[in-house]
Amino acid sequence: MPNIITIKKGLTLNLKGKAEEVELAAPARGTSYALSPDDYIGFVPKVIVQPGDRVQAGDALMYHKQIPELKLTSPVSGEVVAVHRGAKRKVLSVEVKPDTTIEYKHFDTAGVKGMERSKVLSLLLESGMFSFFKQRPYDRLANPNAEPRDIFVTANFTAPLAPKFSYLVQGREDELQLALDALTKLTTGKVYVGVGAGELTGLQGVERVEVRGPHPAGLVGVLINHTAPINKEETVWTLKATDLLVIGRFLKTGKVDYSRTIALTGSEAKETGYVKVLPGARFEEALAGRLGKKGAHERIIEGDVFTGVKVDEEHERMSLGIDQITIIPEGDDVHELFGWALPRLKEYSRSRSYFSWLMPKKEYTLDARVKGGRRAMIMSGEYDRVFPMDIYPEFLLKSIIAFNINDMEARGIYEVAPEDFSVCEFVDTSKIPLQQIVRQGLDELYKEMN
Incomplete structure (x- = not known):
């Protein structure tokens, strides 16, 4: 009997700009690629390269001071051109100018199914692939020295305009299974995979769990809470299935290739669909002229509208775990008469303040405005x-x-x-x-x- 979890609490936010299942033109090549340790909560960097050094794709650029075997590796081959630092010499990023043809450092990944735990873990740490692993409690970069009770993977993306994993995994099922086989080596417990209804029915060696319902049904926290909740002094590791595709390709080829297919979405997106990118590049270089329709009064977000990060001077490059780019109106050029007091059909309201709730399948265009000021927490049960x-x-x-x-x-x-x-x-x-x-x-x- 299949494991099925049905979620009733939540919210399905139906926004305009869903990604069509088409492959868009490849992005432009970046003039440089960079890694930022701030993308990894809990990572304390020690840079091991300096400007002028040459690196291959897969060579370490920095390691965790407290866990030296945990490394962040270069997405491209080329010359290290800068180590950017901020206040108190904090490491902001390490920048590499890419070669015309990328040279990959080779790792011996043959026979993963027969490897011991220590060998698999060593491969993931040395290659930088372990940077995709997070742990709970604390929701931070996983500690490889603490063996997890279980490992949880989510392949069910339910956030607004999220990419469809069933599309991303087409033709790469073997890589996904190879990565899952590696995960089973890392824990004496179980590997749980949360999937959408009727998806990924051929998975082997793991606990497949169908999670149905509105967002946040696809979040790994919901999967954990409804299958095997965490107790004090227990540790579990979590991953996204899209990251497993990168890990699976590494285990299959022995090459550290961080390229991945992401969804280009949003009501203000110039084009919507799927595009293959190499993380580390600047958004304005890789997708120049392909993001917003207007080029002004738009919010570009890495991720979804609920949890994504605004693309600006402080976050100008794609992170290694990118899955989605969303473009919505900023809202700073909107001036409304009477605001919420007018009856409306085009505006979304969770509380049914507008008559638009009579059209449950309607797609909305929401901007980035908060539309209100901060007040005391009201114990109304709305959470x-x-x-x-x-x-x-x-x-x-x-x-x-x-x-x-x-x-x-x-x-x-x-x-x-x-x-x-x-x-x-x-x-x-x-x-x-x-x-x-x-x-x-x-x-x-x-x-x-x-």
Whole structure:
């Protein structure tokens, strides 16, 4: 009998600009590629290259000071042109000018199915592939020295305009299975894979779990909470199935190739569909003239509208884990008379303030405005109506704000990540930055407990 989880709480936000299942033209080649340690929560960098050094794709650029075997590797071959630093010599990024033809460092990955755990782990660490692994509790870069109780993978992307994994995995099923085989070597527990209804029916050696329902049904936190919740002093590792495709290709070829197919989405996108990119490049170089329709008053987001990162001077390059680019109106050129007081059919409202709720299949164009000021948290149950985990979100958030460790532990802090509260943040009438609160709480708790 298949494992099926049906989620009723949540929110399906139907936005304009879904990615059509077509392959778009390849992006332009970047003049340089860079890695930023800030993309990896908990990574303390020690740079091991300097300007003028030559590297191959797969050569280490930096390692974790506290875990030296954990490395970040170059996505291209070429010359290191800069090590960018900020205040107090903080490492911001390492920049590499690419060769015309990429040269790959070769790793011996033959016979993964017969390898011992230590060999598989060593390969992932040396190649930089382990940087895709995250752990709970604390939702940070996984510690390879702590063996996980279980490993959880999500292949069910339910966020607004999210890419369809069933399209991305076409023709690459063997690479996905190879990566899953490697995961089974890393834990004595189980490997759980959350999938959409009727998808990936041929998986072997893992626990396949169908998760049905509105977003956040596809988040790995929901999968964990409904299959094998985390207790204190337990550790689990989490990954996205799109990252497994990169890992599987590495295990198949022995080459560190970070290229991946992403979805180009959003109501303001000049074109929508799927495009193969090499992360590390600047957005404005790789996709010059292909993002927004207007070129102004637009918000470009790496990721989805709930959890994505705004593309600006501080985040100008694609991260290695990119899956989606979303372009929506900024909203800074909009001036409305009477605002919410007017009856409307084109505006979205979770609380049915507008008559548009009578058209459940309608697609909306939402801009980046918050539309309100920050107020006190109201105990109205609005979070609970979209939070499908066995946790009381309002009470957990209040304990995080007060930093009451005992209360945080009792209310499930070890199970959650900021993304689990993304829908709560969207529907919150108090306009409180819930994801930021959870992130700060997890970081402070990690410092306190370690």
